[in-house]
Each structure stands twice: as structure tokens, then as C-alpha cells.
Amino acid sequence: MFRPGLFDGQVAIVTGGGTGIGLATARELTALGARVVIASRSREKVDAGLAALGLPADRAAGRTCDIREAEQCDALVDAAKEAFGRVDVLVNNAGGQFPSPAEHLSSRGFEAVVRNNLSGTFHMTRAAATRAMIPARRGRVVNVIADIARGFPGMVHTGAARAGVENLTKTLAVEWAAHHVQVNAVAPGTIVSSGTAQYGDALLEAARRATPAKRLGTPEEVARVIVFLASDLADYVTGSTYYIDGGSSLWGDIWGIDDHAGPRPGP
Numbered sequence: 001m002f003r004p005g006l007f008d009g010q011v012a013i014v015t016g017g018g019t020g021i022g023l024a025t026a027r028e029l030t031a032l033g034a035r036v037v038i039a040s041r042s043r044e045k046v047d048a049g050l051a052a053l054g055l056p057a058d059r060a061a062g063r064t065c066d067i068r069e070a071e072q073c074d075a076l077v078d079a080a081k082e083a084f085g086r087v088d089v090l091v092n093n094a095g096g097q098f099p100s101p102a103e104h105l106s107s108r109g110f111e112a113v114v115r116n117n118l119s120g121t122f123h124m125t126r127a128a129a130t131r132a133m134i135p136a137r138r139g140r141v142v143n144v145i146a147d148i149a150r151g152f153p154g155m156v157h158t159g160a161a162r163a164g165v166e167n168l169t170k171t172l173a174v175e176w177a178a179h180h181v182q183v184n185a186v187a188p189g190t191i192v193s194s195g196t197a198q199y200g201d202a203l204l205e206a207a208r209r210a211t212p213a214k215r216l217g218t219p220e221e222v223a224r225v226i227v228f229l230a231s232d233l234a235d236y237v238t239g240s241t242y243y244i245d246g247g248s249s250l251w252g253d254i255w256g257i258d259d260h261a262g263p264r265p266g267p
């Protein structure tokens with residue numbers, strides 16, 4: 001299905017495209033013929049991503065952009081159009097969070113993650129849709145969320161933000177169907193990448209044990225599903241969320257509820 005030239009003539013923006021899942025996605029898209037613009041806050045990460053792609057300037061470009069700032073998202077879309085003439089695909093991969101029990105999480109910490117993962121995704125999506133996709137009457141948006149099917153114990157901020165993005169995915173899929181803009185999401189389980197380095201070996205091992213597949217995922221396994229959803233192969237798919245998690249949305253818990261506290265009071 002992923003034949004050479006599948007994305008010939010198409011231009012994709014991948015936020016957070018300098019590292020991890022974003023870089024794997026940019027690599028797959030360019031291998032299939034797309035031209036890409038990768039973007040994130042740090043020039044170093046963007047440059048390292050461009051170096052890893054190893055493509056000439058007419059195939060891959062990099063820009064700094066903080067998705068929390070709406071004007072920077074507008075400028076990123078304009079820069080992609082200026083460089084490559086169009087924007088067909090937006091992969092909203094940029095994001096981040098940190099583990100914290102809810103009772104220890106400050107309002108500031110909560111709002112920072114919601115601003116990044118939910119508001120930033122909206123700013124970026126609106127920019128791509130209004131400045132490129134809706135006028136062109138064609139576009140594909142793929143949002144990277146997380147394994148939130150059973151809440152997100154230990155990271156209430158990102159669970160709430162990603163649930164917001166999942167809902168936004170459905171809403172925009174309906175609102176923009178008339179413009180031929182499809183909006184889908186992927187929900188990775190625990191993926192061994194630059195983003196999970198902060199969690200440490202013990203937590204990653206707990207995640208592995210709590211995954212029915214008994215292993216963690218790779219950025220390439222997430223990238224494949226993103227690329228499918230961004231391609232013409234998924235022409236009839238919109239408003240969907242695909243879990244890429246080895247079954248962990250269905251079984252297994254990393255977050256241990258303390259059994260030693262005794263039974264919870266009944267009614």
C-alpha cells in the first residue's frame with residue numbers, strides 16, 4: 001500500500017518533527033515523496049532533525065515555532081507555503097507533559113500542559129486549515145494524543161488535554177468535511193523515544209508489564225499509522241482515533257492504587 005510516490009507533490013508540516021515520533025513520521029513521509037517542514041521551539045532540535053533526514057533544501061525545511069503562540073503557528077503555515085507552495089498534511093505531534101499525582105499538581109502546571117497540548121494543537125490546526133487547506137479544498141490533519149481511553153492516572157493534565165484534542169478531532173472532521181479536510185488522531189501507548197527518556201527504566205518496565213503485547217512500541221510503529229491516515233489510502237476515514245498501544249488501552253495499569261489503605265467506604 002505504501003508505494004513509492006504516494007505523497008508526490010504533497011507538502012506536510014510535522015510539529016515536533018525534529019525528534020522521536022515526529023522525526024520518524026517526517027522520515028516516512030519524505031521516503032514516500034512528500035516535502036516536509038519540521039518545526040519545534042528549539043533550533044537545535046530542528047537542525048538535528050534536518051540533519052537526520054539528510055535531504056536537500058527543496059525536500060525538507062525546518063522552522064522554529066512555539067505552538068502555544070497562535071501568530072507563530074500562522075507564520076509557520078505561511079513559511080511552508082512560501083517554501084513549497086502548499087500545505088496538504090498537518091501532523092500535530094508537538095507536545096509534552098510530566099508525571100505528577102493530581103493532588104501535587106499546581107494550577108500553573110495543569111494550565112501549562114493544557115495550553116501546550118490542547119490550545120497549541122488548536123492554534124496549529126486552525127492556521128493550516130484557514131491559510132492552506134480550506135482554500136485548497138483539500139487537507140489531512142493527524143493529531144497525536146495518548147492512551148486516554150481509561151483516563152490518564154498520574155498525568156491528569158495531559159489526559160484532560162488529549163481528551164480535548166480527541167473531541168476537537170471529531171468536531172473538525174464534521175465541520176470541515178465539506179472542505180475535504182479530514183481530521184483523525186492516533187493514540188500511542190508507551191513508545192520508547194526521546195519523549196519517554198524522562199520517565200526512567202522502572203516506569204518503562206512497569207509500562208511494559210502492563211501492556212498485553214509485553215513490549216513497548218517504537219516511533220516507527222506510530223509513524224506508519226500517522227502516514228496511513230495522512231494518505232489517500234484513508235480517504236474515507238475521518239474523526240477517528242487509532243490506538244497504537246499493544247492493547248494497553250484495554251488491559252493493564254501502570255498506576256497502582258494503594259491496596260494497603262484498606263477498602264474504600266461503601267455507600
Ligand SMILES: NC(=O)c1ccc[n+]([C@@H]2O[C@H](COP(=O)([O-])OP(=O)(O)OC[C@H]3O[C@@H](n4cnc5c(N)ncnc54)[C@H](OP(=O)(O)O)[C@@H]3O)[C@@H](O)[C@H]2O)c1
Nearest residue numbers: 016019020021040041042066067094095190191193194195
Ligand atoms: N513516547 C510516548 O510514549 C508517547 C505516548 C503518547 C503520546 N506521546 C506524544 O507524542 C508526541 C511525540 O512524542 P515523542 O515521544 O516523540 O517525544 P519528544 O521527542 O519529546 O517530542 C515532542 C516534540 O514536541 C516539541 N514541542 C513540545 N512543545 C512544543 C511547543 N510548544 N511548540 C512546538 N514544539 C513543541 C519538542 O521540541 P521542542 O522542545 O524543540 O519544542 C519535541 O520535538 C508528544 O506530543 C508526546 O507527548 C508520546
